[in-house]
Amino acid sequence: MPDDGNNPIPDWQRQDLPxxxxxxxxxxxxxxxxRFLDGVAKLAEEAQHYPNxxxxxxxVSVTLDxxxxxxxxxxxxxxxxxxxxxxxxx
Amino acid sequence: MPDDGNNPIPDWQRQDLPxxxxxxxxxxxxxxxxRFLDGVAKLAEEAQHYPNxxxxxxxVSVTLDxxxxxxxxxxxxxxxxxxxxxxxxx
Numbered sequence: 001m002p003d004d005g006n007n008p009i010p011d012w013q014r015q016d017l018p019x020x021x022x023x024x025x026x027x028x029x030x031x032x033x034x035r036f037l038d039g040v041a042k043l044a045e046e047a048q049h050y051p052n053x054x055x056x057x058x059x060v061s062v063t064l065d066x067x068x069x070x071x072x073x074x075x076x077x078x079x080x081x082x083x084x085x086x087x088x089x090x
Numbered sequence: 091m092p093d094d095g096n097n098p099i100p101d102w103q104r105q106d107l108p109x110x111x112x113x114x115x116x117x118x119x120x121x122x123x124x125r126f127l128d129g130v131a132k133l134a135e136e137a138q139h140y141p142n143x144x145x146x147x148x149x150v151s152v153t154l155d156x157x158x159x160x161x162x163x164x165x166x167x168x169x170x171x172x173x174x175x176x177x178x179x180x
Contacts, residue, residue, distance in 0.1 A: 017133060030135075030145070034131065041124065045120075049152045050146060051146075052144065052145070053143075053144070053145055053146075054142065054143070054144040054145075055144075056140055056141075056142040056143075057140035078155055084136060090126035
């Protein structure tokens, strides 16, 4: 876990123009990938904030953007909840 | 629907190196997008062929690849079934 004072959340790549957070998750098999995707969908619906997701059989890339505005605590909280899905699965 | 003798399936972009088919689908709202994604997941599981998907709140981009080999009739059939999901929804 890199120590990066500018990054509000470890393990995620932060981009500033436009502001977004992204992280790629790798899985061992499709059922794991699917379970993670379903979890992300549930969190997105609860937060009413929809990430952009790219995925294949054993990976998911999650990008959370802020509509060109600042990354809010809500967006960072969503990223933390997504991380927690993997912690639970692992 | 363009008449393209080289393309085994209309509406999809075909790429040859490596062989793949892709199509972007747009939706009016997230529930429609979600329903489509669930349908694609079910078809992928049945076909045991996993597309690469990118999606956000109201769009899904589907890419079917052939592991660097030729596009098989099975892959084209999967694309047709994915098209049929939208025809049903519309």
